[in-house]
Amino acid sequence: MSKVKVAINGYGTIGKRVADAVTMQDDMEIIGIAKTRPNYEAFVAHDKGYNVYTLADRVDDMKSAGIPAAGSIDDMIAEADVVVDCTPGGIGEKNKALYEKAGVKAIWQGGEKHELAGCSFNAEANYEEALGRDFVRVVSCNTTGLCRVIYPLDQEYGVKKVRVTLMRRSADPNDVKNGPINAIVPNPIKLPSHHGPDVKSVIPHINIASTAVKLPTTLMHLHTLNIEMEKDCSTEDVKALFAKQPRIRMIGQGIGSTAEIMELGKDMGRPRGDMWENCVWEDSVTMYEGELYFFQAIHQESDVIPENVDAIRAMTELEKDGAKSIAKTNKAMGL
Numbered sequence: 001m002s003k004v005k006v007a008i009n010g011y012g013t014i015g016k017r018v019a020d021a022v023t024m025q026d027d028m029e030i031i032g033i034a035k036t037r038p039n040y041e042a043f044v045a046h047d048k049g050y051n052v053y054t055l056a057d058r059v060d061d062m063k064s065a066g067i068p069a070a071g072s073i074d075d076m077i078a079e080a081d082v083v084v085d086c087t088p089g090g091i092g093e094k095n096k097a098l099y100e101k102a103g104v105k106a107i108w109q110g111g112e113k114h115e116l117a118g119c120s121f122n123a124e125a126n127y128e129e130a131l132g133r134d135f136v137r138v139v140s141c142n143t144t145g146l147c148r149v150i151y152p153l154d155q156e157y158g159v160k161k162v163r164v165t166l167m168r169r170s171a172d173p174n175d176v177k178n179g180p181i182n183a184i185v186p187n188p189i190k191l192p193s194h195h196g197p198d199v200k201s202v203i204p205h206i207n208i209a210s211t212a213v214k215l216p217t218t219l220m221h222l223h224t225l226n227i228e229m230e231k232d233c234s235t236e237d238v239k240a241l242f243a244k245q246p247r248i249r250m251i252g253q254g255i256g257s258t259a260e261i262m263e264l265g266k267d268m269g270r271p272r273g274d275m276w277e278n279c280v281w282e283d284s285v286t287m288y289e290g291e292l293y294f295f296q297a298i299h300q301e302s303d304v305i306p307e308n309v310d311a312i313r314a315m316t317e318l319e320k321d322g323a324k325s326i327a328k329t330n331k332a333m334g335l
């Protein structure tokens with residue numbers, strides 16, 4: 001069977017990781033990546049063997065910088081079955097007309113609005129909803145992390161109400177433009193933050209209120225969750241349920257911070273030290289007066305990567321069963 005042809009439009013934090021994760025799968029392949037400038041990431045992409053495409057008026061700039069550009073973004077899209085749009089939030093929206101004109105399927109990321117794709121995706125929660133669809137949005141890193149814990153709790157015990165406070169890393173490690181570097185910023189000040197409504201775009205019946213602040217850290221986000229459930233359960237029940245989930249890692253062994261989780265990822269030999277799973281502190285899982293409390297850390301640069309692979313599989317109907325796609329993606333990535 002021929003492999004599904006995937007193009008990456010926007011080769012930054014998310015795009016370069018999706019490209020590598022797709023390359024690890026046996027049922028899909030990267031036919032090209034698009035970069036706007038011939039910077040170090042473009043050179044690495046070229047050295048890895050990816051065909052590098054660029055904006056139509058920059059093909060010559062790319063060539064004169066030493067990267068033999070394969071053509072324009074339009075040329076790349078014409079070759080693809082699915083485009084994974086990993087351009088910065090708000091830019092992807094402008095590309096929709098391009099994808100419609102080319103008759104190509106497209107995936108956007110969490111920086112775009114739900115309405116753009118009409119289907120917001122998390123592999124565990126609603127894989128089936130994306131089957132055969134032309135347009136899908138993989139929800140943001142924090143929303144992905146929330147869906148991964150809320151969905152199994154809802155399936156097992158019925159979620160009555162979720163309250164979550166997100167402590168967000170303010171910028172990615174390579175991001176020299178954004179801050180804060182010496183402040184804690186309520187973001188947004190007007191509540192709720194987008195994360196609660198975004199969870200509802202994937203699992204509509206969940207009652208959830210979210211608030212978020214940005215902290216001067218680049219490594220990971222950290223969530224404090226408080227969940228009321230319909231049915232009684234114990235701390236041990238919840239720990240056992242989380243331990244069974246394919247994209248939740250229970251954290252212990254002396255790990256007391258996001259810094260040590262990132263060190264664990266490097267020690268495990270993960271590509272770029274990535275931590276694709278939600279990291280739930282086992283000792284934090286507590287039932288108190290009938291309500292569940294716990295802490296989890298989310299690696300913003302990488303947790304949505306396996307979800308993008310599963311979204312490709314669902315949209316192209318390479319696999320109709322979400323659990324099978326998750327298992328296949330995880331195995332190929334070493335998760």
Ligand SMILES: NC(=O)C1=CN([C@@H]2O[C@H](COP(=O)(O)OP(=O)(O)OC[C@H]3O[C@@H](n4cnc5c(N)ncnc54)[C@H](O)[C@@H]3O)[C@@H](O)[C@H]2O)C=CC1
Pocket residue numbers: 009010011012013014015034035036037086087088089090091109110111112139140141172300301304
């Ligand atoms: N970085 C993160 O923590 C996460 C980001 N996301 C979402 O993923 C999307 C991408 O974010 P990042 O990878 O962080 O951004 P980024 O800024 O690291 O990468 C975006 C890339 O797109 C390129 N680009 C800009 N305009 C372009 C255009 N018109 N055509 C082609 N390429 C263009 C940029 O040069 C850059 O290489 C956003 O929607 C964001 O909200 C989702 C989860 C986590």
Ligand SMILES: O=C(OP(=O)(O)O)[C@H](O)COP(=O)(O)O
Pocket residue numbers: 110111140141142143168170171195300
């Ligand atoms: O999707 C993310 O965060 P979010 O779930 O808080 O929107 C990524 O960390 C990107 O967030 P940013 O818009 O703060 O760069």
